[in-house]
Structure formats: structure tokens, C-alpha cells
Amino acid sequence: MYNILIGGAAGQGIDTTVSILEKAFKKSGYFVYTVKDFMSRVRGGHNFMLIRFGNEEITSHSNKLDGIIALNEETIRLHQSKLKKDGFILCDSNFKGDFEAIRIPMEEKAKEFGNPRVSGTIAAGAVLKIFGVDFNHLENVLDTSVKKAYFQVNMQAVHYGYEATDNIYPHMGGKYKDFMxxxxxxxxxxxxxxxxxxxxxxxxxxxxxxxxxxxxxxxxxxxxxxxxxxxxxxxxxxxxxxxxxxxxxxxxxxxxxxxxxxxxxxxxxxxxxxxxxxxxxxxxxxxxxxxxxxxxxxxxxxxxxxxxxxxxxxxxxxxxxxxxxxxxxxxxxxxxxxxxxxxxxxxxxxxxxxxxxxxxxxIPSNAPLVSAADETKYIRYRITENGISPRRIPGKGDYFVTADSDEHDEYGFITESADVRVKMVDKRMRKLEGLMEELIEPEFLGDEDCTTLLLGWGSTYGPIREAITTLNDISGGKFGALVFGDIYPLPVKALTKYAKKAKNIINIEQNATGQLASLIREVTGIKCTGSILKYDGRQISGEEIADRLIKEGYNG
Amino acid sequence: MGKSFSTYETAWCPGCGNFSILRCLKTALEELNIDPAKVLMAAGIGQAAKTPQYISANTFCGLHGRSLPAATAAKIANENLTVIVNTGDGDSYGEGGNHFIHAIRRNVNITHFVHDNQIYGLTKGQSSPTTAEGHVTNAQADGNLNYPLNPVLLAIAAGAGFVARSFSGDTKHLTEMMKAAISYKGYALVDILQPCVSFNKINTFSYYKERVYYLETDHDYTDKAAAMIRAMEFGDRIPIGIFYREEKPDYHTKHKVLASKMPLVDQKYDPMIVQNLMNEFV
Incomplete structure (x- = not known):
């Protein structure tokens, strides 16, 4: 698995460079995972993207770099510390500074080709050569990454970059070329x-x-x-x-x-x-x-x-x-x-x-669920056992469909009746009973006999999954995790089962207050014993989760 | 003559202008021969906004100020519905002021009847966007400091293709204005002057009765500048009638998905679309 960073200022064309790279890597068979770290501005500042790729599934970004592709000098200053010992820096020949790098006269050549903006494409060509991607994949990729009018100049640029560098890493093969x-x-x-x-x-x-x-x-x-x-x-x-x-x-x-x-x-x-x-x-x-x-x-x-x-x-x-x-x-x-x-x-x-x-x-049925027009008199908010009233589409038959933001009776007319109010609230809330039956339990990751249970929700799934693998390799299988997708109403079956066995329960969340832990405690009474919270606006990585847990003394 | 629109018992004050507005609406729809089951009456919240509750049609009584976006989208979803918004000056020009401007820009074929009594009725007598400067109310005890909004002028300026004013006390005129507005293809506004017998003791029935007059038959409602000049006349004399009318393509005509004439609600989903879209990511 490799991991590279492409950095520069907003407006320098990082998007295009990355688009070429990720498509070409994938076409060559690799699994590709790209994250974006952009500032809220249209020009200037510092933006970067991380492309992680290899011949196995990847679920998290990583901050350990095999290569830095610097479209400006600042990129090197900001990210050099994350470069692995044998990692490379690719930059323009005119960058100043005392660091080892693959230097290509990208700006000069881009100007020579007639479009200064293609210097990033030269870099892309060079990177593909470094990682042993067959040049044949490129024509197709450029076709979808750049506008037609710029195809030729980009082709020239990518070709130059490819020829200007030597291969460093062998291509490992991969089966993902037909994936999206x-x-x-x-x-x-x-x-x-x-x-x-x-x-x-x-x-x-x-x-x-x-x-x-x-x-x-x-x-x-x-x-x-x-x-x-x-x-x-x-x-x-x-x-x-x-x-x-x-x-x-x-x-x-x-x-x-x-x-x-x-x-x-x-x-x-x-x-x-x-x-x-x-x-x-x-x-x-x-x-x-x-x-x-x-x-x-x-x-x-x-x-x-x-x-x-x-x-x-x-x-x-x-x-x-x-x-x-x-x-x-x-x-x-x-x-x-x-x-x-x-x-x-x-x-x-x-x-x-x-x-x-x-x-x-x-995919479940893609037509709106409406009731057949079988009743003689249509009652929009009919009180039913499961709380679901028959729904119809207005204008499609000889009936009226009502809708009201005021409390209303079964026909949809405003009411202040205490009795109707209670019936209507109960009817609506009864729908939750059916919904509870359909909840999908959180996915369990890791070892069934875990002593430390991690809890997460949403997009930390991938990083937690990577961390669990790492931690179980180290600890010999003492970690497990539940990551919630359906989160409200909160599914509690798996949670109750695994929480009972675990010695440590740690919530991992991208917020400052531990909102999942709080919801779980409210609904189930289960208390987390520790937490890993991150709220600096940057996603936690699998490595960071593993490192922080180990640092805090959790070895299972 | 087609099916008739029945009405229900109301919660309005005796003498309220809403009664005649409701009566005119019913007459207009019947005379236009529109099937009640194909009518959607939309409203926000307020006394005027109770109108849909009192007429036999499909109804959407949504949030205060937000009837226009909902009505607009319902029409986008099914162009076979005749979509009419009946709601007040506070709902339309205050809470929903932003939506008013943008409903005009969108030009979806809906009709907007504003029951403009220059006061808040349901909340019992506070100033509305059209309340006159200096008008003393329960919430403007020293008199209203704000200048009143001129909805007719604003609508013309914002680009509305049909802008009219009428008076609840002139049912013949109001019915004609309603019929013309409903028949217009695009967003149409009728600002309806209406007394509030309980909370507006200034702009009374006789106040309006003494001031309103018909725009001359030779008023050129296709002349935008002339329409704006006439719209600015609001005081001792208040013109009513069609100020401005312009035939222009409505939203459906211009929209590639809707121009096919098949209502969106009847358009079938084809799974091949997703297959093709997925291939673009490979």
C-alpha cells in the first residue's frame, strides 16, 4: 500500500492532477482512496490531497507518506515531517532549499508547451512512472479528466513527465480496474x-x-x-x-x-x-x-x-x-x-x-407508497393500529388529500379537541413501533472475545476498521468495535450484548462532547469508560486511533 | 357548468372580508369549470390562511410564511393541479417576503391571492408589512414607524407577469380578477384589499369603498413603466384592476424534464439510468 500527498495553493490545479492520478492508478488495478484537505478560499492558501492506493481494500487515509508532490515550496515545509525514511519528494527544478528531491523543470516546460497550468499534469506523468503504471492507461484517463480543448497539451505534458523520471516502486497488480x-x-x-x-x-x-x-x-x-x-x-x-x-x-x-x-x-x-x-x-x-x-x-x-x-x-x-x-x-x-x-x-x-x-x-421499491383507491370516502389521517394512514396522491381521483400543520382530525381539519389531540399524537408515535423492528444493528468489527469495545458512528467506520485490525495484530485479538449506521431510534441489541462482556468501552467521535456516548447512556444506561474525541476539523485516521489507544494504555 | 365547490363553517369574525373572498373564489373556480379534485389550495398560517379549510378541494396548510415554496413544488410535481395560494399580507410579505420575490422569479404557474387587510388578525392586531406609517396598534403603541410595503409595485419590479389589485367589497370585480389570474400561465398575484373588522379601525370597508376606483379601460397593462407609475398611487385614491400583464414562458415550458408535458408525478423511473451513471465512474 502506498500513500502520496499532492499539495499547493488553491487555483494551482491540484484537483486535475489528482483526478488523473487516481483514475490511472485504478485503471492499473489498484484500490484507490483519496481524501481532500481544502481551505475555504478560491485562490491561494494551502490545499492538499492524499491518495492511498494498493492491491487491497483501503478504508482510511494515512498521514505517513511515501511521496510528496509539491506544486509549491510551502507544501514541502508543511509536510516533510510526515515523509517516511525512504519516501520521495517530487518538485519543480526551481524550488529552493536543501532537501533531496526528484526535480523536474515543470513550470518551464509547461510554459514551453503553451499552457502554464499543465505543470501539475507533468507531475502526474512523473508519479505514474515512479509507481510503475503502464502509460497505455493514460489516454483514456485524460479524456475524462480534462476539457477536450486542453487534451493535446495535457497529453504532451503527461508524456514529458513520464519520460523525465525513473520507476522506483514495482507495480503490485490488482483487481479493481472495473470498480467505480x-x-x-x-x-x-x-x-x-x-x-x-x-x-x-x-x-x-x-x-x-x-x-x-x-x-x-x-x-x-x-x-x-x-x-x-x-x-x-x-x-x-x-x-x-x-x-x-x-x-x-x-x-x-x-x-x-x-x-x-x-x-x-x-x-x-x-x-x-x-x-x-x-x-x-x-x-x-x-x-x-x-x-x-x-x-x-x-x-x-x-x-x-x-x-x-x-x-x-x-x-x-x-x-x-x-x-x-x-x-x-x-x-x-x-x-x-x-x-x-x-x-x-x-x-x-x-x-x-x-x-x-x-x-x-x-434497492427497495422506488415508487411512492400510496394506498389503493378502495375506500368510498378517503380519510387522510385515518387512525390505524400501526399509526400509518393510507396515503394518496392529490389530483389522481375523486377524493381530497389534506395536509395540515395545525393539529387536525382524521379528515385533516383543524381541531382543538383534547381527545382528538391525544389520539393523533398516539397515532403518529405508534409508527415508531414498526420502525424499531426495521432497525439495522451496528456492524461488529474485530474479535468476539474482545475486552475493549470501541463505539463509533458514521464516517469513522473506515478508520475504526483499520485500527481494529492493527490493534488486534498487536494485542492478539482483544479489540472489537460497533459502528452505528442506523442511529436514531438507537438499535440496542448488539450494544447490550457486547457491552456486557467488555472491560473497557471507548467511544470514538469527531466532536468535543461525546454525543454518541451521551445518547447511548440516555437510552440504555450503558456508560463509556473512556473516549477518543477529535474536533480539529480533520478526520481521525486508523493509525491515529490505534496510536492514541496504545498511548493511553489500552492493550486489550 | 361542472362540479361545484362546497364550503364549510368558518371561524372568521362576522363582517370579515374573507367571506366574500371565499365566495368569489368559489364562483371563479366554478365558472372556469375546474374539477375540485384537481385543485390544490395552499396556505400558510393566519386568518386568511384558513381559507383552504373552508372549501372542498385538496389542501396544503403548511407553515407561516412558507406556502409559496410548497405550492411551487407541488405544481412542479404535478402540473395538472390548479394550485392556488390564499393567504394574508403578513404571511406573504412579512414572514414569507423572501419566498414572494423568488416565487415571482421562478414563474411557476401558480396563483397567489393575498388577503391584504394591512394588519395581523390571528395574532390580534399588530402591524403588518402593509400597515400605514403612524398606525397605532397593540404592538406599535406609539404608531408604526415603518413605511408600508407596496406589494403591487414590488411584484412588477421583481418581474411578475400578472399583477392585479382588487377589493373584497367589489365581488364582481374580484371574481373577474381571480378568473384572469387563475387562467394566466405563470405566477399571478392578486393583492386583495380587505377590511379587518376586529383589529383595523382605520382601513375599514368604507375607507376602501371611498377610495378604490377601476383602472381606466385604456390603461396599457403591457407597459411596465406605466404600470409602475399607477402602482405607486395608493392614498386618497386607490386604483384596482390588472396593473401589469406579460405573456412569457413559465417554469414548466423552459424545464427540460417538465417540457415533455408528462407530469413529473407520472414519469417512470428507469433503472438503466443508474446503470449508465455508474459506468461514468468506472
């Missing part, structure tokens, strides 16, 4: 389309914006209306309006936008109109760190909006979840006529991973 390279936001959007998404409204907000951009680009092909709303309040009210009219609808945002949506979340709850809302988390509060990652919205979204109503919250753990669980969210929202919230974050949203093509037969 997809990031969490794209996987989420694709999952929504696969679920029959027809209407998407959103207001741009990092790191959720790529979802709307992806849907806009494929709107016509996918038959999805993507409408940019004037604010997040409009975005969610639009999604609810479209859903009322019978199409599958969704909105996505980050925590700040979600804050604006909470009143409408309650509208979905009381009017029993299905809606899917994705919160691609970033560090808060307020504007926080716009382009960075955190898991600090859990306790917010499980209780957001005034009043009480049933809801479901699903945390996405990886790129498979981003697709399958998003599709499932639509199914659950329709089935129970409730809001379903998807919790993703910047790390998962922006991280590109190698993923097997999704199996569409795993």
Missing part, C-alpha cells in the same frame, strides 16, 4: 436517483453542494428536477410540497442550513408527509469551519424542531451506505410518512473510494 471511483456525495446522489428521486431542492452550502451540482448535471438523463432554493427554509418546504404531490423529494445541506430547516421538519412530522433531508456535517457552530469535517450534529438532528414526532436518523459509514442507505431512507420515509435524516460529513462526502458497482436489486 466515487465520492460520498456522488454516491448519495446516485442512491437518491436509484430510489426514484424526482425533485431535489437545496441552497448551496459546503460540503453538501456537490450533491446538487451532480443532480443538476444529470437532471435530464435522470428525470430529476433540481431547483436551487432562495434559502434552506424554502428548500425543505419545496421538498415537502413536492412530496405531498406524490413524487420522491429530498433536500441536503450542512448544519447551518439544517438549523433553518427545523420548523419544516416538524411540518413533515405532523402533516405526515415523507421527506428525506441529508446533513453533510461540517464543524460548527454558526459558520464554523466550512470546508472541514466533524460529527457534531447528532444530538441536534435527533431532537431538532419543537414538539414531538417520529423520525429516523441514518448515519452513513462509507460509500456503500451512501448509496444503499440513501435509497432506503426514501423507502422508510414513504412507508412511515415521516422525515428521514441522513447524516454524512465532509470527510465521507469529499473522499473518493474504489467501490464495487452497486447492485440495484438491493
Amino acid at each position: 471511483l466515487i465520492n460520498g456525495n456522488q454516491a448519495l446522489a446516485l442512491g437518491a436517483i436509484a430510489a426514484g428521486l424526482k425533485f431535489y431542492s437545496a441552497y448551496p452550502m459546503s460540503p453538501a453542494t456537490p450533491i446538487m451540482e451532480y443532480l443538476s448535471r444529470h437532471s435530464t438523463a435522470a428525470g430529476v428536477v433540481m431547483e436551487q432554493a432562495e434559502d434552506e427554509i424554502a428548500a425543505i418546504n419545496m421538498a415537502i410540497g413536492a412530496s405531498y404531490a406524490g413524487v420522491r423529494a429530498m433536500t441536503a445541506t450542512s448544519g447551518g442550513g439544517f438549523s433553518l430547516m427545523v420548523e419544516a421538519l416538524g411540518l413533515s412530522g405532523i402533516a405526515e408527509i415523507p421527506v428525506v433531508v441529508a446533513d453533510v456535517q461540517r464543524p460548527g457552530p454558526a459558520t464554523g469551519l466550512p470546508t472541514r469535517t466533524e460529527q457534531s450534529d447528532l444530538k441536534f438532528v435527533i431532537s431538532a424542531s419543537h414538539g414531538e414526532f417520529p423520525r429516523m436518523v441514518i448515519a452513513l459509514r462509507n460509500h456503500e451506505d451512501a448509496f444503499y442507505q440513501t435509497a432506503r431512507a426514501f423507502h422508510l420515509a414513504d412507508k412511515y410518512q415521516i422525515p428521514v435524516i441522513i447524516l454524512s460529513d465532509q470527510y465521507l462526502g469529499d473522499t473518493t473510494s474504489t467501490v464495487k458497482k452497486y447492485d440495484l436489486s438491493e
Whole structure:
């Protein structure tokens, strides 16, 4: 497994360089995992991306570098300490400083080729040679990574870079060439389309914006209306309006936008109109760190909006979840006529991973669940045993579909009757009983006989998984982990079982207050004995989890 | 004549302008021969926003100020629905002011009837965005310091293709305005002057009755500048009628997914789409 860093200023074309590299690595058979560390600015500053690749599955980034590809001098200064003993630096011949490096006159050559912006492409050519990737893979890759008008100059650049360097690392082979390279936001959007998404409204907000951009680009092909709303309040009210009219609808945002949506979340709850809302988390509060990652919205979204109503919250753990669980969210929202919230974050949203093509037969029905028109008189909010009232699409027959944010009777008319109020609250809350039966228990990783149990949720799944392997190699199998996907209502069966046996229970979370630990304690009374919390806006890696646990004396 | 729209018992004050607005709405829909089962009445919260509760049609009574986004999207989802928003001046121009501007920009084919009584009724007598400067209310005890919003002028300026004003006391005129607005293809606004018998003792029935007059038959409602000049007239004399009308493509006509004429709600999902999209990532 190799790990390289590509760094430079915003506007230097890191994206293009990385796009060429990751596609070429994958085409050559490697599994590729790319994370993005970008500042919230359009020009300047320091941005970098890490590409980890090899012939086995990778679930976490790593901060130990085999190579640094420096598009500016600052990159070397900032990251040199993370370079392994035998690692390399690739940079321009004109960089000053006393360090060993592979130097290529990239800027000079790029100018000579007629486009200074292709110096990053020269670097990409060099890197591919260093790692023994066959040049034949490149033409195809460039075709999808750069605009047509720039194809020739990029081809010239990549060729030059390739010829200007020697191979260092042998290619290890790999079986992943026919897999997809997809990031969490794209996987989420694709999952929504696969679920029959027809209407998407959103207001741009990092790191959720790529979802709307992806849907806009494929709107016509996918038959999805993507409408940019004037604010997040409009975005969610639009999604609810479209859903009322019978199409599958969704909105996505980050925590700040979600804050604006909470009143409408309650509208979905009381009017029993299905809606899917994705919160691609970033560090808060307020504007926080716009382009960075955190898991600090859990306790917010499980209780957001005034009043009480049933809801479901699903945390996405990886790129498979981003697709399958998003599709499932639509199914659950329709089935129970409730809001379903998807919790993703910047790390998962922006991280590109190698993923097997999704199996569409795993997707539940993609048509909205509506009842057959068999009753003589349609009663929108009919009180039923399971709390689910028959739902119909307005305008499709000789009946009226009502929706009301006021408390209402079975027909949807405003009421202040104490008796009806209690019946309606009970009816809505009964839906939770059915929902509880469908919860997916957290995945258990590691050794069944573990004495230390790690608890996590969402995107720390991959890093925890890598850490468990490392820790069990060292300790001889004393570590286990439960990583939650379905998180509210909280599934408790696996948790209760493993918590009983474990000596140490440690929650690992990307927040400052241990929100999962707090939820678990509230629901089950189980207390975590220790915690690893990180809230600097950067995702914890598998190595970091293992190192911190060992440092704190947990050896099983 | 098609099916008729029945009405239900209301919770409005006796003498409220809402009664005649509801009556005119019913007449307009019946005269246009629209099937009640194909009508969606949307509203936010307020006294005017109770209108959908009192007429036999599909209803969406959402959040205060947020009826326009929901109604807009419902129409996007099913263009076969006649979507009408009936709600008040506070809901439309205050809490929902931002949505008002952007519903105009979107130009989805919905109709917006604002029951404009220049006061808050449901919350019992505070100033609304259209309350006159100096008007003493329960919450503006020393008189309203804010200048009133001119919704007709704002709508024309924001690019609305159909902008009219009417008066709840002139049911013949109001019915005609409603029919024209519902028939217009695009976002249409009718600002309806209406007395609030309980909380607005200034802008009463006789206040409006003395001031309103019809825009002249030779008013050129295709002339935007002329329309704006007439819209600025609001005081001793208040013109009512169609201020501005412009035929332009609505949202559905321009949208590639919707222009096919097959309502979005009837468009079938094809799994091959996802297969093709997945291939782009390989």
C-alpha cells in the first residue's frame, strides 16, 4: 500500500492532477482512496490531497507518506515531517532549499508547451512512472479528466513527465480496474436517483453542494428536477410540497442550513408527509469551519424542531451506505410518512473510494407508497393500529388529500379537541413501533472475545476498521468495535450484548462532547469508560486511533 | 357548468372580508369549470390562511410564511393541479417576503391571492408589512414607524407577469380578477384589499369603498413603466384592476424534464439510468 500527498495553493490545479492520478492508478488495478484537505478560499492558501492506493481494500487515509508532490515550496515545509525514511519528494527544478528531491523543470516546460497550468499534469506523468503504471492507461484517463480543448497539451505534458523520471516502486497488480471511483456525495446522489428521486431542492452550502451540482448535471438523463432554493427554509418546504404531490423529494445541506430547516421538519412530522433531508456535517457552530469535517450534529438532528414526532436518523459509514442507505431512507420515509435524516460529513462526502458497482436489486421499491383507491370516502389521517394512514396522491381521483400543520382530525381539519389531540399524537408515535423492528444493528468489527469495545458512528467506520485490525495484530485479538449506521431510534441489541462482556468501552467521535456516548447512556444506561474525541476539523485516521489507544494504555 | 365547490363553517369574525373572498373564489373556480379534485389550495398560517379549510378541494396548510415554496413544488410535481395560494399580507410579505420575490422569479404557474387587510388578525392586531406609517396598534403603541410595503409595485419590479389589485367589497370585480389570474400561465398575484373588522379601525370597508376606483379601460397593462407609475398611487385614491400583464414562458415550458408535458408525478423511473451513471465512474 502506498500513500502520496499532492499539495499547493488553491487555483494551482491540484484537483486535475489528482483526478488523473487516481483514475490511472485504478485503471492499473489498484484500490484507490483519496481524501481532500481544502481551505475555504478560491485562490491561494494551502490545499492538499492524499491518495492511498494498493492491491487491497483501503478504508482510511494515512498521514505517513511515501511521496510528496509539491506544486509549491510551502507544501514541502508543511509536510516533510510526515515523509517516511525512504519516501520521495517530487518538485519543480526551481524550488529552493536543501532537501533531496526528484526535480523536474515543470513550470518551464509547461510554459514551453503553451499552457502554464499543465505543470501539475507533468507531475502526474512523473508519479505514474515512479509507481510503475503502464502509460497505455493514460489516454483514456485524460479524456475524462480534462476539457477536450486542453487534451493535446495535457497529453504532451503527461508524456514529458513520464519520460523525465525513473520507476522506483514495482507495480503490485490488482483487481479493481472495473470498480467505480466515487465520492460520498456522488454516491448519495446516485442512491437518491436509484430510489426514484424526482425533485431535489437545496441552497448551496459546503460540503453538501456537490450533491446538487451532480443532480443538476444529470437532471435530464435522470428525470430529476433540481431547483436551487432562495434559502434552506424554502428548500425543505419545496421538498415537502413536492412530496405531498406524490413524487420522491429530498433536500441536503450542512448544519447551518439544517438549523433553518427545523420548523419544516416538524411540518413533515405532523402533516405526515415523507421527506428525506441529508446533513453533510461540517464543524460548527454558526459558520464554523466550512470546508472541514466533524460529527457534531447528532444530538441536534435527533431532537431538532419543537414538539414531538417520529423520525429516523441514518448515519452513513462509507460509500456503500451512501448509496444503499440513501435509497432506503426514501423507502422508510414513504412507508412511515415521516422525515428521514441522513447524516454524512465532509470527510465521507469529499473522499473518493474504489467501490464495487452497486447492485440495484438491493434497492427497495422506488415508487411512492400510496394506498389503493378502495375506500368510498378517503380519510387522510385515518387512525390505524400501526399509526400509518393510507396515503394518496392529490389530483389522481375523486377524493381530497389534506395536509395540515395545525393539529387536525382524521379528515385533516383543524381541531382543538383534547381527545382528538391525544389520539393523533398516539397515532403518529405508534409508527415508531414498526420502525424499531426495521432497525439495522451496528456492524461488529474485530474479535468476539474482545475486552475493549470501541463505539463509533458514521464516517469513522473506515478508520475504526483499520485500527481494529492493527490493534488486534498487536494485542492478539482483544479489540472489537460497533459502528452505528442506523442511529436514531438507537438499535440496542448488539450494544447490550457486547457491552456486557467488555472491560473497557471507548467511544470514538469527531466532536468535543461525546454525543454518541451521551445518547447511548440516555437510552440504555450503558456508560463509556473512556473516549477518543477529535474536533480539529480533520478526520481521525486508523493509525491515529490505534496510536492514541496504545498511548493511553489500552492493550486489550 | 361542472362540479361545484362546497364550503364549510368558518371561524372568521362576522363582517370579515374573507367571506366574500371565499365566495368569489368559489364562483371563479366554478365558472372556469375546474374539477375540485384537481385543485390544490395552499396556505400558510393566519386568518386568511384558513381559507383552504373552508372549501372542498385538496389542501396544503403548511407553515407561516412558507406556502409559496410548497405550492411551487407541488405544481412542479404535478402540473395538472390548479394550485392556488390564499393567504394574508403578513404571511406573504412579512414572514414569507423572501419566498414572494423568488416565487415571482421562478414563474411557476401558480396563483397567489393575498388577503391584504394591512394588519395581523390571528395574532390580534399588530402591524403588518402593509400597515400605514403612524398606525397605532397593540404592538406599535406609539404608531408604526415603518413605511408600508407596496406589494403591487414590488411584484412588477421583481418581474411578475400578472399583477392585479382588487377589493373584497367589489365581488364582481374580484371574481373577474381571480378568473384572469387563475387562467394566466405563470405566477399571478392578486393583492386583495380587505377590511379587518376586529383589529383595523382605520382601513375599514368604507375607507376602501371611498377610495378604490377601476383602472381606466385604456390603461396599457403591457407597459411596465406605466404600470409602475399607477402602482405607486395608493392614498386618497386607490386604483384596482390588472396593473401589469406579460405573456412569457413559465417554469414548466423552459424545464427540460417538465417540457415533455408528462407530469413529473407520472414519469417512470428507469433503472438503466443508474446503470449508465455508474459506468461514468468506472
